[in-house]
Amino acid sequence: MSDDKIMGLFKKGKREEAFKALYKLYPRIEKLVLSKGGTKADASDVFQEALIILYRNLQKSDFKLTSSFYTYLYSVSRFIWKDAQKQFSKQELHNLESEQVSILDAVLEEQKYRLAEHAFRELGERCQQLLRWFYIKKKTFKAIAELMQFKSEKGAKNQKYKCLQKAKDIYRTQLKTVQS
Amino acid sequence: MEETIDIINAYLNKELTESEIFAFEQRLQTDSEFNNSFEEHVSILKGMGRIELVKEIDKARRAFIKSKWLKYVIITATVLFMALLIWLLVFKNENRAKNELEESLNFKTELTQSFKVSTDSIITITGEKGTQLTINPDDLEFDSGRDFKGKNLTIELMELTKKQDLLLANAQTISNRKWLISGGAFKIDIKSNTTSLRLKKAKLLVRYFLRTQKKKTC
Numbered sequence: 001m002s003d004d005k006i007m008g009l010f011k012k013g014k015r016e017e018a019f020k021a022l023y024k025l026y027p028r029i030e031k032l033v034l035s036k037g038g039t040k041a042d043a044s045d046v047f048q049e050a051l052i053i054l055y056r057n058l059q060k061s062d063f064k065l066t067s068s069f070y071t072y073l074y075s076v077s078r079f080i081w082k083d084a085q086k087q088f089s090k091q092e093l094h095n096l097e098s099e100q101v102s103i104l105d106a107v108l109e110e111q112k113y114r115l116a117e118h119a120f121r122e123l124g125e126r127c128q129q130l131l132r133w134f135y136i137k138k139k140t141f142k143a144i145a146e147l148m149q150f151k152s153e154k155g156a157k158n159q160k161y162k163c164l165q166k167a168k169d170i171y172r173t174q175l176k177t178v179q180s
Numbered sequence: 181m182e183e184t185i186d187i188i189n190a191y192l193n194k195e196l197t198e199s200e201i202f203a204f205e206q207r208l209q210t211d212s213e214f215n216n217s218f219e220e221h222v223s224i225l226k227g228m229g230r231i232e233l234v235k236e237i238d239k240a241r242r243a244f245i246k247s248k249w250l251k252y253v254i255i256t257a258t259v260l261f262m263a264l265l266i267w268l269l270v271f272k273n274e275n276r277a278k279n280e281l282e283e284s285l286n287f288k289t290e291l292t293q294s295f296k297v298s299t300d301s302i303i304t305i306t307g308e309k310g311t312q313l314t315i316n317p318d319d320l321e322f323d324s325g326r327d328f329k330g331k332n333l334t335i336e337l338m339e340l341t342k343k344q345d346l347l348l349a350n351a352q353t354i355s356n357r358k359w360l361i362s363g364g365a366f367k368i369d370i371k372s373n374t375t376s377l378r379l380k381k382a383k384l385l386v387r388y389f390l391r392t393q394k395k396k397t398c
Contacts, residue, residue: 015233026244048237052230116227117234129341136232161182167224170265
């Protein structure tokens, strides 16, 4: 499938189909990671992160893909792997071009979101469901109160707040462990 | 704290008025604690969003692996099918070659010589290429097994002693793309009017290939 067609899928909101089409690029990314001493599982992980970063950037109104999907995913994957291996020297970081800086920036941002994802996954099933309904499905507290059998809208709102705070607490602890 | 989250949600959902947005963005610049709360909140939301993304990417990955295997299966099946097809074609061709030889030997071509003979004595005929036939009329019978008692016979002889003859009669024997070396071939039809006759069992018809001086019997 051509890049234009894949871009069309993203624009139509057919994310999963677009990812499927992009997976044809995976063997070349796998080769890259394997050649840099990674395993197949590492390669699969790196490619997943690269796809997420690509998707997030496509969501941004000021982002413009200046190269092919392959070139973009390749450089993102290279940065992800190199950063994971802590192989960037100060000199290298200093000499990055602006485009590369923005890629590295996106890679580092996404690492934070990945920690947040893990924090979220540590919540109980009910908390996860409540937050998903509110933030992703955009359900009202009234609807959530009915679905989860809260006595009132207020009860649902309080529970949502508690769940969110719990997720943030876990996230903060994880962030500290990573940074220390 | 809860109010902070409410206003962040309102901002992210684009529910604020223009002046509220301005105030919000101002506060992000000046109030670092507020800024941290905002960043943290966005991180949690993005982290939550990853769950769906990871699920979709995993589905895409599995579909990709499945299609890869499917491709291998299709390729293998195609190769096997082609091999079977080729084998069948070759096998059929071999059979056809055999059939063609048989057919061509049944065809009357310009190479067929016709002799009309009477049956009152031992018949001896010599073909153009030197094949000599000696037939005792008493040894002939009809295909049904009845003895032949007629007075006249037609003997048709096809002599194929050279490669050209074999080619012309389309009767060359080919094996493994090479001609089989052979002393030649011949075919004899003995007829009374239009009814075919045959030799009784154990009666030998002797032919001489003068060209090669080889004696062949059948």
